[in-house]
Amino acid sequence: MTTETPSTGRGDPLYLRARQLVLFRRDPGIANLQRALRIGYQHATHLRDAMRGDILDCDDLGQNWRIAEGAHNGPDLLLQEKIVQAAHWVRTAHSMVVAAGAGMGIDSGLPDYRGDEGFWRAYPALGRSRLRFESIASPQAFQERPATAWGFYGHRLSLYRATTPHSGFDLLHAWGQRMQQGCFVFTSNVNGHFQKAGFPSARVYECHGSLHRLQCTVNCQGSIWPTVDLYPQVNDAACEWLGDLPTCPHCGALARPNIQMFDDWHWNEKRSAQQRMLLDMWLDSAHAPLVIEIGAGRALPTVRNFTRRMQQRGSRLIRINLHEANIHNPGDIELALGAKEALEGIAAQLLQHH
Structure with a gap:
């Protein structure tokens, strides 16, 4: 596992990669981000939280995460x-x-x-x-x-x-x-x-x-x-x-x-x-x-x-x-x-x- 880095939300250097992985695998799970990016639980949690309102929706309790409608049709931010x-x-x-x-x-x-x-x-x-x-x-x-x-x-x-x-x-x-x-x-x-x-x-x-x-x-x-x-x-x-x-x-x-x-x-x-x-x-x-x-x-x-x-x-x-x-x-x-x-x-x- 890599050393934890402070989260800067959507300014995190790994944010766009994390966003890409979620959309590609159609999986907003924390474990998906941890394994693919080789990061710890807290870092993965911060990255997912930053995706809320971007490509992810979540209930008020923060428990049920899902990919937002139309998220796959957005622009390529990694172009x-x-x-x-x-x-x-x-x-x-x-x-x-x-x-x-x-x-x-x-x-x-x-x-x-x-x-x-x-x-x-x-x-x-x-x-x-x-x-x-x-x-x-x-x-x-x-x-x-x-x-x-x-x-x-x-x-x-x-x-x-x-x-x-x-x-x-x-x-x-x-x-x-x-x-x-x-x-x-x-x-x-x-x-x-x-x-x-x-x-x-x-x-x-x-x-x-x-x-x-x-x-x-x-x-x-x-x-x-x-x-x-x-x-x-x-x-x-x-x-x-x-x-x-x-x-x-x-x-x-x-x-x-x-x-x-x-x-x-x-x-x-x-x-x-x-x-x-x-x-x-x-x-x-x-x-x-x-x-x-x-x-x-x-x-x-x-x-x-x-x-x-x-x-x-x-x-x-x-x-x-x-x-x-x-x-x-x-x-x-x-x-x-x-x-x-x-x-x-x-x-x-x-x-x-x-």
């Missing part, structure tokens, strides 16, 4: 401390994995597809037809409405080509280059923006494929080819492809993006499997790399599941997620910020230590 700690982890890391979901691209101006309404705001024509993202992003759409399916993906391909990745990509690239064993990217995004920002293709694993590659809808020869000669012409108002649809150069059947769609039994995963092999080989040589997870939600938890496996291997986690961070987690660093703001905040702290 700046977390950013400082995140900068320290980046500065001392020998290697790093960037695990990125859709939220990574929003600050570059890419649309947010969270929920039907968000998707339909980005594609009003599909909204008028009540076509959900899961319906158009499927092999069935290429069978039943190929011009619409290619209108959607053609528009996205043009958008990804025209969009410049935000400054956070450059920061991550620079940090990885300074690390002894470098950096590897694991991403569910299909936009190719990590490569566009300068990350080597051999250090990027696109677990759902890439919109910058095509395959045959019948997978006639198992081939995958680039989209460099594909110039989409799309009627944006109707979300319809104009002119001849892309075809397989081998058999003439309809071509499709080489990405894993919903209910997709025909995805050619050969390229992604090769990328995964390169990641596994790199992980064999990089001991417990720092993981920076960005914009990865729970709805499609591919990236979060990968992150969890990395934690089981001993990796530290910095999670950046504006909407789905657990800011009361005392074991990892979770920042309820957008990708660009969080990465620039960490970079500012790194500059202070030069």
Whole structure:
């Protein structure tokens, strides 16, 4: 046990940590604070008393303590401390994995597809037809409405080509280059923006494929080819492809993006499997790399599941997620910020230590 320190109420140096623990464990008990903070009974009692009217309610007799309604929704009072700690982890890391979901691209101006309404705001024509993202992003759409399916993906391909990745990509690239064993990217995004920002293709694993590659809808020869000669012409108002649809150069059947769609039994995963092999080989040589997870939600938890496996291997986690961070987690660093703001905040702290 540590030596007792005089309590200064909410000014106690341990107050914010104690507050975080109570909210994370949903336990206002004195024993919880004693064990977690390694403090004595009186110190823990003073800390809990200070939380009354902040995140805790109690009866008049001071016996029945409970977490106040809405306490979990308050601001992150440890945010700046977390950013400082995140900068320290980046500065001392020998290697790093960037695990990125859709939220990574929003600050570059890419649309947010969270929920039907968000998707339909980005594609009003599909909204008028009540076509959900899961319906158009499927092999069935290429069978039943190929011009619409290619209108959607053609528009996205043009958008990804025209969009410049935000400054956070450059920061991550620079940090990885300074690390002894470098950096590897694991991403569910299909936009190719990590490569566009300068990350080597051999250090990027696109677990759902890439919109910058095509395959045959019948997978006639198992081939995958680039989209460099594909110039989409799309009627944006109707979300319809104009002119001849892309075809397989081998058999003439309809071509499709080489990405894993919903209910997709025909995805050619050969390229992604090769990328995964390169990641596994790199992980064999990089001991417990720092993981920076960005914009990865729970709805499609591919990236979060990968992150969890990395934690089981001993990796530290910095999670950046504006909407789905657990800011009361005392074991990892979770920042309820957008990708660009969080990465620039960490970079500012790194500059202070030069």
